[in-house]
Amino acid sequence: MSFFIRKNVTKRKKPPVQVSKYNNIKKKKTQNHVDDEISSDSSESEHEKEPYSSESDGEKQLTAAEKKVQLAKKYLNEIEEEERRRLEDDDGEQLNKSVIKRLKDDVLEQKGKLKLKLADKLELPTSLFELRNRNHSKAITCLVVSPDDKFAYSASKDASIIQWNLQEKKVHKCLIHNRKKPQNNPTCHKYPVLSLAVSDNYLVSGDSSGLIIVRNPTTLEYIGSLKGHKDSVTGLTICNESNQLFSCSKDKSVKVWNLVDLCYIETLFGHQTEVTSMDMLQKDRVVTAGGMENVVRVWKIQEETQLIFNGIGGSIDTIRKIDSSHFITGGDSGAISLWGTLKKKPLCNVINAHGTHSNNGEPNWISAVGALKNSDLVVSGSCDGVVKFWRCTNNFKSLLPLCSVPVKGFVNELVFTNDGSKLIVAIGNEHRFGRWQNVTGVKNSLHVIKLDFIKN
Structure with missing residues (x-):
């Protein structure tokens, strides 16, 4: 059976058309301008007016x-x-x-043909500095970096969002929810924030109540809210070309939003269990992780179809794009899987990638994966005290370990800066989705790891 699901997967609605007064005003101004030209020269004949109209069109x-x-x-x-x-x-x-x-x-x-071979040129990474603030009193759940690499944004289970200045190595702005005085800032989240997305014009955050808040990425000024999910918003990604926002949730749905008009466009159905993570492969093509359903789905928005990819078992909790046709996943099975869009099963699996737990012998969960975009360098994190670097080899058919950097706690997010000079690690004392296990003595923080590559 083909793994293409074609018609009737989603009932697609046409994007809303914004009706603006500007067009009417512009029409009136144009008409008035023409009328003024006619009235100012009453001796001009109709025959003489035609060339003027043609020249204007040109x-x-x-x-x-x-x-x-x-x-x-x-x-x-x-x-x-x-x-x-x-x-x-x-x-x-x-x-x-x-x-x-x-x-x-x-x-x-x-x-989708850019392939940078950087893994072999990577020198031993070193921990550069640590960012910590008392407003992140609970585990950090998500992290994004601005397109210009100037700011990093982190969110926590205590509903706080912090904007970090990476150049000055300090907090730039902070949004917190005061439980005693919630009226002081009604535009802040009141529940744990589980997902973030950023672009040149928008910073978007989603919490465990299903609420999505849109802000200015520089000033953190409130722009608006989007409501529609019935459960936790576990993933967000923005398409820069269309200014569309994609969100996934534990309510088993993927939704599409228009950020310019702050409105809902459509819902994509197909997942049978909660959706745990997502990323943008390319324009109008999104990849989502299906959690305990143990599948990955690639959504072709314009074609209104989806591709289904089958995992090797367990829950797929985290997913990240490598390039437009490859991505990497991890989950509670302890395995890291490397995928290609042309095959419905993983191209490569690394079993027990972060070893087993010392108490029960179970595999350490893969709590985060990351990839340096359009390259052969990927990373993974768990609760075993290290961040591991991997090299994609044999045309993305195998993963080879490169090195590791020690960190203590749950690695809940791994994000490369856009220039590839740094890897930022979000550390929490517990997993971003729950409290099944707690690593004692861990301070919720961001670790910035410096990356150096041998120059030719």
């Missing part, structure tokens, strides 16, 4: 083309500025090479 088309050129120039200038800041010297030749390489990488990434 100017509009030319303006649209010019806008595309201006956007391309602006994008090129931004890349040049970023590469100039990255390079220590202002060598024009080196700058041109860096810009050309960046443009080629962008094209390959859009096509």
